[in-house]
Amino acid sequence: MVLYTPLSETDIFPADPNAYDSTVITAYKQTTVKATKLENGNYQIVQLLSTDPSDYLHPDYQPGIQFNA
Amino acid sequence: MTEFNNQPQQPQKDQPGDQPKKSELVEKIQQLGQSNVPQAPDSNIHVLPIIGQVEGHLQLPPQNKTTKYEHLIPQLVAIEQNPKIEGLVVLLNTVGGDVEAGLAISEMIASLSKPTVSIVLGGGHSIGVPIAVSTDYSFITETATMTIHPIRMTGLVIGVPQTFEYMDKMQDRVVNFVTQHSNIDEDKFKELMFAKGNLTRDIGTNVVGQDAVDYGLIDAVGGVKEAMEMLNKEIDKRKPDEEQVIQ
Numbered sequence: 001m002v003l004y005t006p007l008s009e010t011d012i013f014p015a016d017p018n019a020y021d022s023t024v025i026t027a028y029k030q031t032t033v034k035a036t037k038l039e040n041g042n043y044q045i046v047q048l049l050s051t052d053p054s055d056y057l058h059p060d061y062q063p064g065i066q067f068n069a
Numbered sequence: 070m071t072e073f074n075n076q077p078q079q080p081q082k083d084q085p086g087d088q089p090k091k092s093e094l095v096e097k098i099q100q101l102g103q104s105n106v107p108q109a110p111d112s113n114i115h116v117l118p119i120i121g122q123v124e125g126h127l128q129l130p131p132q133n134k135t136t137k138y139e140h141l142i143p144q145l146v147a148i149e150q151n152p153k154i155e156g157l158v159v160l161l162n163t164v165g166g167d168v169e170a171g172l173a174i175s176e177m178i179a180s181l182s183k184p185t186v187s188i189v190l191g192g193g194h195s196i197g198v199p200i201a202v203s204t205d206y207s208f209i210t211e212t213a214t215m216t217i218h219p220i221r222m223t224g225l226v227i228g229v230p231q232t233f234e235y236m237d238k239m240q241d242r243v244v245n246f247v248t249q250h251s252n253i254d255e256d257k258f259k260e261l262m263f264a265k266g267n268l269t270r271d272i273g274t275n276v277v278g279q280d281a282v283d284y285g286l287i288d289a290v291g292g293v294k295e296a297m298e299m300l301n302k303e304i305d306k307r308k309p310d311e312e313q314v315i316q
Contacts (some may be wrong), residue, residue, distance in 0.1 A: 015130035
């Protein structure tokens with residue numbers, strides 16, 4: 001299918017509402033992180049939402065770290 | 070070697086409670102690709118990354134990388150309030166996004182009492198332009214670009230003349246903010262915004278590195294080093310005043 005339209009892709013194909021469910025933005029220790037829920041019930045950090053540059057070097061806040069909610 | 074290998078295996082079999090402790094290092098390597106990351110002392114400069122799309126009132130689909138203004142605005146308040154934070158660096162690599170969210174972030178940065186510096190890295194397009202100029206001093210890397218073009222909207226329009234008028238006013242808000250917070254004058258900015266022939270099938274201008282400085286939009290070409298030097302200089306300038314008050 002070829003679409004020729006000024007509309008954005010998301011206006012034509014609405015995003016799967018379940019796609020929002022796996023990603024959460026949550027408080028974790030002293031900061032806020034964006035995390036995905038894993039099958040084992042843990043959360044895995046996707047992105048760190050902090051303005052403190054030293055947080056980005058903190059071993060506990062590295063993307064990929066798993067934690068319990 | 071064999072002894073060393075056998076030791077951690079034994080408690081795993083006998084005492085399942087010890088398992089997480091023993092595999093922590095392995096887990097860390099699996100997750101991060103390394104065993105340890107370097108630690109740094111507390112920083113007096115905070116960083117505000119504006120990446121991907123600036124997300125406003127509508128939540129974008131999860132495949133988009135977004136910067137949510139509802140996250141940034143409380144962070145900016147926290148930066149203003151925290152006495153340990155002495156300066157702010159805004160890092161921009163954005164394709165633009167929601168006009169009102171972008172203007173909200175820009176106004177918040179512009180009204181901070183602490184020294185602020187911005188760096189346009191890959192691109193600071195559309196609503197990235199007011200965010201870039203909102204700081205006290207702005208830098209652009211040599212290869213970074215900024216696309217200046219009229220604002221647009223998608224979706225349902227109810228009442229064409231009213232919507233047009235509203236859009237026109239919204240565009241004026243962007244133009245006013247940029248001209249007030251940078252050295253570019255309104256005529257030049259509008260000329261770039263409505264220029265024909267620069268973007269293949271669109272009106273507007275793609276301004277690269279040094280050009281942005283020549284137009285007066287951005288203060289200087291530079292990266293992290295220049296931005297940090299400028300910020301530290303500004304922070305130091307404010308320090309002697311405080312000491313005098315104490316004496």
